[in-house]
Amino acid sequence: MIRINQVKLPLDHSEDELKNAVLNTLSITEEQLVDIHVFKRGYDARKKNQIFLIYTLDITLQDVNEEQLLGNFEDNHNIRVSPDTEYKYVATAPADLSERPIVIGMGPCGLFVALILAQMGFKPIVLERGKSVHERAKDTFRFWRTSELNTESNVQFGEGGAGTFSDGKLYSQVKDPGFLGLKVKTEFVAAGAPAEIIYVSKPHIGTYKLVTMVSQMRSKIIELGGDIRFETRVDEINIEDGQVTGVTLNGGEVINSKHVVAAIGHSARDTFQMLHDKGVHMEAQxxxxxxxxxxxxxxxxxxxxxxxxxxxxxxxxxxxxxxxxxxxxxxxxxxxxxxxxxxxxxxxxxxxxxxxxxxxxxxxxxxxxxxxxxxxxxxxxxxxxxxxxxxxxxxxxxxxxxxxxxxxxxxxxxxxxxxxxxxxxxxxxxxxxxxxxxxxxxxxxxxxxxxxxxxxxxxxxxxxxxxxxxxxxxxxxxTRTSSPVQIKRGPDFQSINTKGLYPGGEGAGYAGGILSAGIDGIKIAEAVALDMLKNA
Incomplete structure (x- = not known):
């Protein structure tokens, strides 16, 4: 396929105008054009009374030597081979999995850590201090009506994270050469999001759709062997000689694992304090x-x-x-x-x-x-x-x-x-x-x-x-635009002084919104999976 960037058309253009723009840009005939796929659509509103739509298009051709065609446009950076955007899993869990990774928090970062690990067969254990998203929504709306606050189930805490009660924006300025953002949006669409979020330049979902989608993604994680426990606060992350060994829960239960993901969100202030007291390196940001x-x-x-x-x-x-x-x-x-x-x-x-x-x-x-x-x-x-x-x-x-x-x-x-x-x-x-x-x-x-x-x-x-x-x-x-702390990690996504602890998402200082947190979650899941295989 051939990708064309920066195709500019009037706001109310017709389908024929879009097709003709492709034919004229590539200097091809209508018979050679098989399909036009919209990869991205934005708009230019700098002149508010003359607004244009801006497209990135993937073009399927027939009876065309694409290499020769691209050679004709080698000086035009807006015409290139369409990149491979399909997500590829980096690992597959062994049949005799001796350890299960722990994911603390089920906001966008934790959700995608758990989903990708589950899709690779690593059967994560997810610990969320708040309630399931539907129960959490009831508590949140009750607070807005009656001022009765549940400190463990609200806009900040619970399945879906703080982004559930937001505009549901799905765009970010983070560099994404691996198209991980597309994987995030594709999973959202599979869970019930509108298909347009894949290609519009500023996609959003909204709270009510997010509630339904998050519960669908939870079901997929469980179906793939993951465990999800709500109303389960992690009171201690257990560390011996600079290595994570597991977690202690609010009821005193201990779960052992040498791979613990801290996707705790920017409002988990008690958890920040606990990690600081444990000597996990963090810095002000x-x-x-x-x-x-x-x-x-x-x-x-x-x-x-x-x-x-x-x-x-x-x-x-x-x-x-x-x-x-x-x-x-x-x-x-x-x-x-x-x-x-x-x-x-x-x-x-x-x-x-x-x-x-x-x-x-x-x-x-x-x-x-x-x-x-x-x-x-x-x-x-x-x-x-x-x-x-x-x-x-x-x-x-x-x-x-x-x-x-x-x-x-x-x-x-x-x-x-x-x-x-x-x-x-x-x-x-x-x-x-x-x-x-x-x-x-x-x-x-x-x-x-x-x-x-x-x-x-x-x-x-x-x-x-x-x-x-x-x-x-x-x-x-x-006051909670972002986390005031960053839990420092290395290129292996592990804490720089606590092996086996994977800080991620907004709370750890590595994301700013649903999409970037989801992308960070995918990267962490890949790092956890590869490390578990290395140590198996």
């Missing part, structure tokens, strides 16, 4: 803090797409913004959720944390995004646990500011920019549940962060008209 901002989705659509707003191929508009401030800080948008809601995402009592969530339809009235300020390890003396302490301090302060009942502190952008008092909301109704308390957000973050966000919002309005409109809504606080 950058994260961000800020607020959720909400606008009317129709305003964002008009600002981004102009007369094309509402087009079915474009859907609800998103954005990505960054501003470098005079005080040396950077402010940027994060986890933008078109047509979504702001959700309560705490996992600890007496704390308020926000996050964003969308369904597949992205049909809610508001757009929301985190507007956050970068925090570097130097801000907390490079102590790997002080970042957690800062997060916890801000979350507990937000709890008090919201009324000490899990309501979130909120303020209209106009009042925030004017350093005014919190007045009742106007045009943009806050979506956070249980509720919000309108107040002054000046004390919700450190002074440098407040200063930076006040500078950034008007700057963002130069890119998206109305972004700093007075009735846009800010809700606090957003």
């Amino acid at each position: 950058s994260f961000s803090i800020g607020f959720r901002v909400e606008h009317k989705q129709e305003m964002i659509d008009q600002a981004r797409f102009g007369k094309n707003a509402g087009h079915p191929l474009l859907g609800a508009a998103d954005y990505k913004l960054v501003h470098h401030c005079k005080n040396g800080r950077s402010v940027y948008s994060f986890c933008m959720c078109p047509g979504g809601v702001v959700v309560a995402a705490t996992s600890e009592e007496h704390a308020v944390v926000t996050n964003g969530m969308s369904q597949y339809s992205r049909s809610e009235r508001n757009a929301n995004s985190a507007i956050v300020v970068g925090i570097s390890p130097e801000d907390f003396n490079n102590d790997p646990l002080q970042g957690i302490a800062l997060q916890r301090q801000l979350e507990r302060n937000a709890y008090v500011m919201g009324g000490s009942n899990y309501d979130a502190p909120a303020q209209m952008v106009g009042d925030f920019l004017a350093a005014g008092k919190g007045k009742p909301f106007e045009n943009v109704e806050p979506s956070y549940k249980p509720n919000v308390k309108m107040t002054d957000l000046s004390d919700a973050l450190p002074d440098f962060a407040i200063e930076a966000i006040r500078e950034a919002l008007p700057a963002f309005a130069k890119k998206i008209r109305g972004f700093d409109s007075k009735d846009a809504m800010l809700t606090g606080v957003e």
Whole structure:
């Protein structure tokens, strides 16, 4: 097959226009063209009233010498042989498997570690402190309705991980020469995701579809010989002479294994503490803090797409913004959720944390995004646990500011920019549940962060008209953009000072979203399998 990149066509082009573009690009006849496969489809909306679709196409030909054809285009980097994107397993477990790998956590990373190991025959044991995804969803929605928090079953903890209650974005900026991201998306489609996630440039799934998909993938792992245990917290990772020997569970049970994957998520603060106390090497890493901002989705659509707003191929508009401030800080948008809601995402009592969530339809009235300020390890003396302490301090302060009942502190952008008092909301109704308390957000973050966000919002309005409109809504606080620690590992994916411990995913500091966490999970599964065969 031949791959053509950067095929540019009008938004409302016909199938014939796509076919003719291929024929003209390759200088072939219609009889020589067998099939056009869309590998990727994105859009160019830099001119909002003249939007183009951008394709990457795999072309099947007949009666054509492909080597000679490619020779005619050797100076054109957009025409090449289609790469082999099929996933290939690196190992097969022996029939007399004497040891079973342990996977701690069943977020996207742990899920794919377990799935790939199971597909290779290694029968993993998965330990998840939270509940199964359907039971977890009940606990989470109950908290949003009644403020009754289950600290082990919520937005952060449980089958599917934090990404289950998000927009379900499946795109990433990580380098992926092995097309592992395609393996992730292919498994999602097999579990019930829309087929379009394979080829659209910014695929997403949404919470309700993710719930169903995760349970389907769990069934596949079990069918292939894996064991999955919910409501099972790992209290100790057992280490002897720098080698992992197994884990001790919250009930005192010990499971022995020399291959333990720590896919613990960015909110497993007690597990970070335990690993730190055990001497597992970890370092502080950058994260961000800020607020959720909400606008009317129709305003964002008009600002981004102009007369094309509402087009079915474009859907609800998103954005990505960054501003470098005079005080040396950077402010940027994060986890933008078109047509979504702001959700309560705490996992600890007496704390308020926000996050964003969308369904597949992205049909809610508001757009929301985190507007956050970068925090570097130097801000907390490079102590790997002080970042957690800062997060916890801000979350507990937000709890008090919201009324000490899990309501979130909120303020209209106009009042925030004017350093005014919190007045009742106007045009943009806050979506956070249980509720919000309108107040002054000046004390919700450190002074440098407040200063930076006040500078950034008007700057963002130069890119998206109305972004700093007075009735846009800010809700606090957003603190869990990423893990504040990184559990250092070597090229073999094992901890640099604890053999047999495989840190992975967002919590360990090696991913930032569902897709990159899934890719990391595949890499870890391969490393575990190869090491187990080597030591068999």
